[in-house]
Amino acid sequence: MYTVIGATKTRTLRVMWLLEELGEAYEQEPANPHSDTALQHNMLGKIPALIDDGHSLTDSVAIMTYLADKHGKFTAPAGTPQRAHQDAMTLWLIDEIDATLWTNTRHKDALPGLEQQMHDRYAQSLKVLSNRLQSEFLMGDEMTVPDILAAHCMGWAAGAGFPPLDDKLKDYLKRMRARPAFRAALNH
Template identity: 60%
Template sequence: MYKVIGTSKSRAFRVLWMLQEMQEPYEQIAAGPRSEEAMKYNALGKIPALVDGEDVMTDSVAIMTYLADKHGKLTAPAGTVARARQDAMTFWLIDELDAILWSAAKHSFALPEGVRVPAVKDALKYEFEQSAATLSDRLDGPFLMGDEMTLPDILACHCLNWAIGAKFPRTDDKLFHYAKSLRERPAFQAASAA
């Protein structure tokens, strides 16, 4: 059984949701970042971490990719054009949504107060709006990669939810309904309740 280290209100949620979608059993240790428990699995204290037997993996996207490849679910097969396109979408989401949201979080609470630049958040909100519009334009079907849900959908929905919590501007109706449909999935609901 997998062990997921991290709280549900963090990037660990991505891993929890993915495991629920794949119907794989897991145990969650709700450790916060830089906590003593988190430090046992990642010297930097970052979450999430995934324990699979004797192996420990870190970084939510690396963990999700590992799980998708290991179980052959929520992914295109490695070495295919479809997988290259999926990976390109995943990396784009990390660069253009996740990184912007993390920068805003750093300047809200993560950095020491004396080095925070609250005014940067207006520029980050502008960047996020531009990226969200691009994502909306790229959404051509029920899911980002077509007719089947894949890893990028979990990542995109998590970022869109994060943006709501961070009081970023509302996305257009197309993205709003896309994220709403993902939040209605039983696996999302189960991961949320954990």
């Protein structure tokens, strides 16, 4: 059984959602960032962490990639062109959307004008994302790790008052959040 370290209303939700999609058992220690529990598993005090077979794994995207690879689901096989495309999408989401949200969350009060810049950047990235969404899921007809990352970021952005989604992305997010695994993780 896996142990997930971190509060649900953080990036920890991404890991829990994937575990639910995989049908894997886990227990959660709902630690906050920089708590004693978080510091035991990540010297920076960041969450989430995943405990598997005595190993503390950190960073939500690294953990999701590990779990998807380990279980052979929600990912393209390593070493394939499809995986390279999937990894490119994941890294783009981290660089353009997740980083924008994180920068805003962390620094908006300290840097005048930053919040509007981050909102503008997010809106630009959403246009690109909407254009890239050509199927039911980001990578085609099957859900992959980038879908969890994108949907989590869109929810985070909505809660932080970022610009609204276009109709295509609204429908996508609604489908993603209607998944039983998302609901289970959220209510864990």
